Amino acid sequence: MVTIPPGQYVPFTKTARGAQAVPVGAFLLDEFPVTNADFLLFVRANPQWRRSQVSGLFADATYLSNWANDLEPGRLAPADSPVVHVSWFAARAYARWVGGRLPTMAEWERAASAGYRCSDGRNDPELNRDLFAWFAQPAPEVLPSVASAKANFYGVRGLHCLVWEWVEDFNSVIDPAGDAGPGGNLYCAAGASDVKDTGDYATFMRMALRSSLKANNTTGSLGFRCARDTGTAPGGKAPEGNLATEKSR
Amino acid sequence: MGFAGLAAAARAESGPGAQTKGGATAPACCCTESPGAAFSKNSIYQLDARFQDDAGREFALGSLRGRPVVLDMFFTSCGYACPLAVTDMLAIQSRLPAELRSRTVFVLVSFDSVHDTPEVLAKYRAQRLLDGRWVLLHGSDSSVRELAALLGVNYRREADGSYTHSNVLSVLNRQGELAYRRVGLSGGVSELGGAVVAAGK
Numbered sequence: 310m311v312t313i314p315p316g317q318y319v320p321f322t323k324t325a326r327g328a329q330a331v332p333v334g335a336f337l338l339d340e341f342p343v344t345n346a347d348f349l350l351f352v353r354a355n356p357q358w359r360r361s362q363v364s365g366l367f368a369d370a371t372y373l374s375n376w377a378n379d380l381e382p383g384r385l386a387p388a389d390s391p392v393v394h395v396s397w398f399a400a401r402a403y404a405r406w407v408g409g410r411l412p413t414m415a416e417w418e419r420a421a422s423a424g425y426r427c428s429d430g431r432n433d434p435e436l437n438r439d440l441f442a443w444f445a446q447p448a449p450e451v452l453p454s455v456a457s458a459k460a461n462f463y464g465v466r467g468l469h470c471l472v473w474e475w476v477e478d479f480n481s482v483i484d485p486a487g488d489a490g491p492g493g494n495l496y497c498a499a500g501a502s503d504v505k506d507t508g509d510y511a512t513f514m515r516m517a518l519r520s521s522l523k524a525n526n527t528t529g530s531l532g533f534r535c536a537r538d539t540g541t542a543p544g545g546k547a548p549e550g551n552l553a554t555e556k557s558r
Numbered sequence: 559m560g561f562a563g564l565a566a567a568a569r570a571e572s573g574p575g576a577q578t579k580g581g582a583t584a585p586a587c588c589c590t591e592s593p594g595a596a597f598s599k600n601s602i603y604q605l606d607a608r609f610q611d612d613a614g615r616e617f618a619l620g621s622l623r624g625r626p627v628v629l630d631m632f633f634t635s636c637g638y639a640c641p642l643a644v645t646d647m648l649a650i651q652s653r654l655p656a657e658l659r660s661r662t663v664f665v666l667v668s669f670d671s672v673h674d675t676p677e678v679l680a681k682y683r684a685q686r687l688l689d690g691r692w693v694l695l696h697g698s699d700s701s702v703r704e705l706a707a708l709l710g711v712n713y714r715r716e717a718d719g720s721y722t723h724s725n726v727l728s729v730l731n732r733q734g735e736l737a738y739r740r741v742g743l744s745g746g747v748s749e750l751g752g753a754v755v756a757a758g759k
Binding site for chain 1: 599600601602604700703704706707708710711712713714715717722723724
């Protein structure tokens with residue numbers, strides 16, 4: 310895992326009191342997203358998370374739908390590609406199983422705010438070029454190996470341009486069109502009116518995705534990676550099987 | 559039709575056997591399923607999140623199996639939406655037919671895992687005059703986040719310690735399956751009351 314030093318996260322949406330930077334303490338983040346090989350070990354050990362056995366409450370009908378069967382990822386899900394078609398509940402259960410947790414949105418965004426060569430990626434032309442190229446492409450049927458992803462300033466790979474990723478508090482994004490907030494019966498933030506920086510297209514896309522998701526949803530371009538508090542030894546229950554850990558050695 | 563009328567209709571629908579099942583005796587437990595049996599496929603009681611009630615006791619949501627449940631996620635220091643939701647829940651409780659009222663549970667789960675300790679929840683119970691049919695729960699951030707995800711409740715903690723959150727009242731049937739959701743503060747209590755009647759069958 311990679312240590313992300315303490316820093317801050319500026320929330321994407323303005324509050325009544327304006328956008329306020331939130332301090333983010335140091336934490337550990339997986340260098341790579343969780344792969345199909347990693348996830349196979351998890352479903353082997355936890356039958357309730359196999360495709361044929363999972364409760365619809367915790368994963369929808371497309372859960373692991375790109376796998377050949379319960380215990381065989383198969384042709385469309387190569388061992389070293391990021392696992393996708395996983396729900397938030399499944400991602401969380403996996404993280405707990407390896408002794409970790411999902412990163413919070415603040416942690417994820419803080420790690421992902423880095424460019425390839427500096428800690429502030431906003432002005433990194435190379436990253437921006439890659440991002441827009443990625444947005445312009447439909448998700449490939451077979452995702453590339455996690456090893457193909459470029460490392461950012463902190464040494465974390467694939468936060469951008471590979472798959473979208475679940476975060477622990479994905480459901481802290483309040484859907485403006487849906488539920489009610491404290492300012493009125495309908496949450497008063499129509500469209501992007503409360504967005505701090507509309508030029509930050511990539512963040513806007515992530516926020517829109519998060520606000521549209523339910524915890525049992527799965528899609529072909531949504532995976533995850535694990536985090537840990539600093540001071541907790543990486544390893545957990547299945548260190549030997551964690552491809553990402555292997556590759557980082 | 560009032561709630562009582564709905565209840566009568568529900569009894570008529572479910573046939574002669576139903577009358578005895580929910581009789582006026584033993585209000586405390588009405589579990590007709592065996593407690594050891596697995597929860598149904600869509601039961602939110604499959605969640606292994608742990609909570610603590612306002613007496614500081616461990617509380618598993620699965621212990622509510624067998625009863626209709628009205629559940630709200632809230633925080634005690636909320637000055638706007640949460641008190642209104644509790645008022646609506648009290649209104650539903652008072653209007654339910656006596657038999658159904660005796661076995662319906664009203665659950666409040668706090669977003670605020672830091673400040674809403676069992677002691678604070680106990681104080682809130684006293685202030686709002688919530689009787690023994692109410693369960694007030696404190697949980698870890700992780701447990702609260704998980705339950706919220708299952709109920710489709712979005713929330714975030716703001717810098718001032720308050721919470722921005724969806725206003726959702728959920729009705730669970732006796733298996734712990736989500737039977738009805740009221741989103742937003744409007745909509746009144748009639749439809750919700752009807753949902754409780756149906757969930758109590």
